[in-house]
Amino acid sequence: MPETGSTNSKPARSGMVPVTRQFFYFSEMGYNAYPTEVAEQYGYTNLLFPNSIFDPDTARDLWQMFLREHEFASEVGFDGSVCNEHHNSVLSMQASVNVSAAVLTQRIKGKIALIGNPLPIHDNPVRVAEEIAMLDLISGGRIISGFVRGTGVEQLSTNANPAYNRERFEEAYQLILKTWTEPGPFRWEGKHYHLRVVNPWQLPLQKPHPPVWAASILSPETIRWAAKQRITYLVLGSALEATATCREIYHEIAEQDGWTPTAEHLGYLIHTCVMDTDEEAFEQGRHHYGISTGLGRTGFSASALTHGTGSAGSTASGPHPEWMSPPGYMTKQAKAGAMATQRRKFEGTYEDANRAGLIVTGGPETIIQKFKHIIDRTDPGYFVFWAREGKKTHEATMRGIELLGTEVMPALRDHVSALVTGKEVTPWPE
Amino acid sequence: MAGVTDAPTELLVQAAGIDVELRRGGEGVPVLFIHGELGVPGWLESHQRLANSFDVIVPSLPGYGQSTRPDWIMGARDVAAWITWLARDLDIRTPVNLVGCSLGGWIAAEIATIAPQFVDKMVLVGAMGLKPEKGEIFDYFLESGNVGLTRAFHRPDESAEYARFYGKELTPDDADVIEQHREMTCRVAWKPYMHSLTLAPLLSGVETETLIVWGAEDAIAPLDCGERYRQAIAGSRLVTINDCGHMPEMEKPEEFAALIQEFFGA
Numbered sequence: 001m002p003e004t005g006s007t008n009s010k011p012a013r014s015g016m017v018p019v020t021r022q023f024f025y026f027s028e029m030g031y032n033a034y035p036t037e038v039a040e041q042y043g044y045t046n047l048l049f050p051n052s053i054f055d056p057d058t059a060r061d062l063w064q065m066f067l068r069e070h071e072f073a074s075e076v077g078f079d080g081s082v083c084n085e086h087h088n089s090v091l092s093m094q095a096s097v098n099v100s101a102a103v104l105t106q107r108i109k110g111k112i113a114l115i116g117n118p119l120p121i122h123d124n125p126v127r128v129a130e131e132i133a134m135l136d137l138i139s140g141g142r143i144i145s146g147f148v149r150g151t152g153v154e155q156l157s158t159n160a161n162p163a164y165n166r167e168r169f170e171e172a173y174q175l176i177l178k179t180w181t182e183p184g185p186f187r188w189e190g191k192h193y194h195l196r197v198v199n200p201w202q203l204p205l206q207k208p209h210p211p212v213w214a215a216s217i218l219s220p221e222t223i224r225w226a227a228k229q230r231i232t233y234l235v236l237g238s239a240l241e242a243t244a245t246c247r248e249i250y251h252e253i254a255e256q257d258g259w260t261p262t263a264e265h266l267g268y269l270i271h272t273c274v275m276d277t278d279e280e281a282f283e284q285g286r287h288h289y290g291i292s293t294g295l296g297r298t299g300f301s302a303s304a305l306t307h308g309t310g311s312a313g314s315t316a317s318g319p320h321p322e323w324m325s326p327p328g329y330m331t332k333q334a335k336a337g338a339m340a341t342q343r344r345k346f347e348g349t350y351e352d353a354n355r356a357g358l359i360v361t362g363g364p365e366t367i368i369q370k371f372k373h374i375i376d377r378t379d380p381g382y383f384v385f386w387a388r389e390g391k392k393t394h395e396a397t398m399r400g401i402e403l404l405g406t407e408v409m410p411a412l413r414d415h416v417s418a419l420v421t422g423k424e425v426t427p428w429p430e
Numbered sequence: 431m432a433g434v435t436d437a438p439t440e441l442l443v444q445a446a447g448i449d450v451e452l453r454r455g456g457e458g459v460p461v462l463f464i465h466g467e468l469g470v471p472g473w474l475e476s477h478q479r480l481a482n483s484f485d486v487i488v489p490s491l492p493g494y495g496q497s498t499r500p501d502w503i504m505g506a507r508d509v510a511a512w513i514t515w516l517a518r519d520l521d522i523r524t525p526v527n528l529v530g531c532s533l534g535g536w537i538a539a540e541i542a543t544i545a546p547q548f549v550d551k552m553v554l555v556g557a558m559g560l561k562p563e564k565g566e567i568f569d570y571f572l573e574s575g576n577v578g579l580t581r582a583f584h585r586p587d588e589s590a591e592y593a594r595f596y597g598k599e600l601t602p603d604d605a606d607v608i609e610q611h612r613e614m615t616c617r618v619a620w621k622p623y624m625h626s627l628t629l630a631p632l633l634s635g636v637e638t639e640t641l642i643v644w645g646a647e648d649a650i651a652p653l654d655c656g657e658r659y660r661q662a663i664a665g666s667r668l669v670t671i672n673d674c675g676h677m678p679e680m681e682k683p684e685e686f687a688a689l690i691q692e693f694f695g696a
């Protein structure tokens with residue numbers, strides 16, 4: 001984390017520096033037990049999807065299963081786990097990323113990356129800074145602090161004004177950074193946040209503060225912002241071509257500012273399904289797109305998150321578009337830009353999604369070759385394997401985690417990208 | 431009615447700190463017409479009817495139409511103060527007659543509370559600003575712009591104004607304008623949604639002669655909002671227009687204009 005981070009910091013002097021790649025485990029920990037026919041009836045599974053369908057006993061059992069999967073990922077050699085936050089959605093049961101992270105500090109050995117705290121929905125960012133400091137202290141400095149704008153739905157769930165989403169994000173971010181790095185007490189009287197005493201007792205263990213990631217779904221503005229801050233940008237579940245574009249945008253901004261990013265400035269969260277054979281992995285991968293639930297029939301998207309696939313229960317029409325993009329949440333330019341096309345619904349089949357790298361499936365040998373191709377094209381310092389989704393069974397998930405840890409990750413850890421070596425790109429297996 | 435679609439003076443003027451899209455027509459006593467959250471799509475039949483008796487002045491509010499958006503405007507009261515500034519810059523004689531529709535009605539009511547000397551008489555049309563005790567103000571932001579627009583009319587299919595301005599296939603530019611209006615509305619009316627907690631008590635001190643006009647079938651702002659206004663403003667009168675939704679100024683221009691002409695004393 002050059003400039004602002006503390007761990008993993010390397011001088012940002014050259015993009016040609018090979019890095020030791022790190023691997024994280026991720027699952028949305030979604031409530032996958034909703035009745036499919038009810039979701040079909042409503043046409044969506046978030047915001048106004050009635051919570052009378054929610055069953056606490058089922059959710060309790062799901063929590064134990066999901067947490068055990070995180071724990072197992074740690075046991076088989078993952079460098080860390082990733083947690084996040086969503087509201088009013090079956091997509092994820094994580095109503096607080098900081099609560100998820102607190103639990104994970106006790107269950108896993110490695111790092112815990114928060115992707116992240118949705119800053120605009122908070123009215124007191126100092127509270128967020130305090131909670132992350134607590135996590136960093138309790139975990140002994142294992143926290144990576146991602147910040148996000150929250151999806152459009154989150155603005156509606158929490159009544160956060162979407163027209164001020166980006167302003168609030170940027171102001172909250174500045175306030176949190178200042179809280180972590182400048183001695184209190186001080187006063188903050190900005191546009192959206194007003195605290196006459198900023199002086200939280202607890203500060204992070206990592207200095208100057210935990211590494212910061214920005215994460216988004218093909219938002220050129222967020223990529224530019226991350227590049228300006230020189231922090232790691234995490235691509236959320238986008239196709240390979242789009243991810244390569246994200247990297248290019250980041251590097252262009254950095255070049256204009258006179259510095260060269262390293263692999264550690266890019267993270268790639270990607271749907272991953274490895275099983276013992278290609279065929280088995282391909283079939284299990286359908287869970288990631290909700291196909292096995294009968295939903296998500298008509299197409300995927302540039303990002304699984306955009307259209308709420310997998311446990312989110314993408315319906316024939318996808319999530320309500322007005323909820324994903326309430327007024328002012330995205331600028332006109334962002335809506336109209338080149339990435340807007342990629343962000344829109346992916347019209348291909350599940351097979352096409354496999355070819356596009358929206359989901360990577362295969363037995364160990366195949367998937368290793370696929371990931372070498374991806375590394376050769378994009379060189380992310382951090383892979384986040386989104387390795388459990390939908391109604392995939394616990395057994396299948398555990399087997400996938402085991403194969404990732406014991407076979408896939410060791411083969412990829414030191415693979416130097418063709419972007420660094422200048423050698424030929426590993427071919428995508430047919 | 432002859433001349434309905436004729437454009438009056440249509441200008442982009444620099445006033446009150448921004449570029450203001452301004453439509454103006456007719457002669458006589460000035461009437462300042464404050465549009466609602468859906469913006470003002472052009473010179474309306476009701477504007478033209480009023481222009482037969484008055485000098486009708488229809489600005490696009492900051493952030494609506496071609497009027498630029500100053501980022502400091504974050505609430506209805508800010509817009510209210512801005513209107514008084516605009517009137518000064520346009521040399522409009524005060525006190526002036528106000529017509530405020532929906533969000534514009536809320537803004538007119540705010541003006542009456544903060545600058546009573548500015549207002550002669552006012553007409554509040556399907557006005558936002560007060561929380562109803564019966565029913566709820568429609569949440570525009572859970573639905574698309576087009577859904578909100580259609581819902582604002584009781585019978586969009588039978589409205590000539592709806593057909594004229596909204597009945598055609600939307601171009602991408604039209605869609606952008608709708609989104610621009612929605613964003614500006616979020617900026618000023620997000621929380622509390624479309625109402626103020628301090629307006630009702632302040633209206634107790636208002637002596638402005640007020641006519642409240644409501645579409646009987648308003649599916650955006652419940653008729654009870656009109657009742658709240660009637661109770662809050664001493665001596666005010668609430669008139670409903672039958673077979674009419676949230677936008678009498680577009681759906682029932684003849685009845686709407688007649689009511690206002692009578693009230694302002696054409």
